[in-house]
Amino acid sequence: MLSKNNSIVLSKLKYREYDLIVKCYTEQRGVVSYLLKGVLKSKKGLSKTVYYQALSQLQIEESYKPNQTLHYIKEVKFNYIYKSLHTNIYKSSIVLFLAEILSNVLKEEEKNEGLFEFISVALQYLDNEDQFTNFHLLFLLKLTRYLGFQPENLENEYGYFNLESGIFEATNNGIYSVSGVNLTLLKRLLGINFDTLKTLKITAMQRQEFLNMLLYYFELHLDSFKKPKSLQVLNDVFH
Structure with missing residues (x-):
């Protein structure tokens, strides 16, 4: 057919x-x-x-x-x-990284029009944007909504985020508890969209540490998840 x-x-x-x-x-x-x-x-x-x-x-x-x-x-x-996604070395490193992530996490042979539209529109945004160094962070965070483990945002005034349970908490519960700069960035990213992402100013080290935290969050919630081989290239390009 x-x-x-x-x-x-x-x-x-x-x-x-x-x-x-x-x-x-x-x-x-x-x-x-x-x-x-x-x-x-x-x-x-x-x-x-x-x-x-x-x-x-x-x-x-x-x-x-x-x-x-x-x-x-x-x-x-x-x-x-695309005008620049495959020709701009910085954007192409993000593309290869996200393609590897998506190939890893998308398994279902059934339609999800909301997820398809999210990926499509987000990539078009990246293609047309000049300030995009934090794009992959917000993309991965928003992707968790469609994969079923979006961070719970109802109590985000709490001082810790539990990577294992996916909720904000008032107390430190050990190795899965996130605080400090990573917690601040998580709260900030949960409250913005791609069109306001350029207002987020962080260092290369902060970006790398937050990305490592996000990838660990994926590992905890997706049994077959593996760290992308392209991660090192991405870190090198944006260092």
């Missing part, structure tokens, strides 16, 4: 000698993997790989069969053409 599906590229993997497997997060069916046969065999086919860069936003005409693991793409075009 042929149908059209808006998609965001999560990853691509060489398969056999000339094929690619491309994993996408789609608007209509969640995570879908496509087999691109022979795409690496000719110059014409190779030129099509430009569509499948990390987090590209595509409209795909697909041949989808519910009982298959791999599906096929009949036609593809850009749904949104």
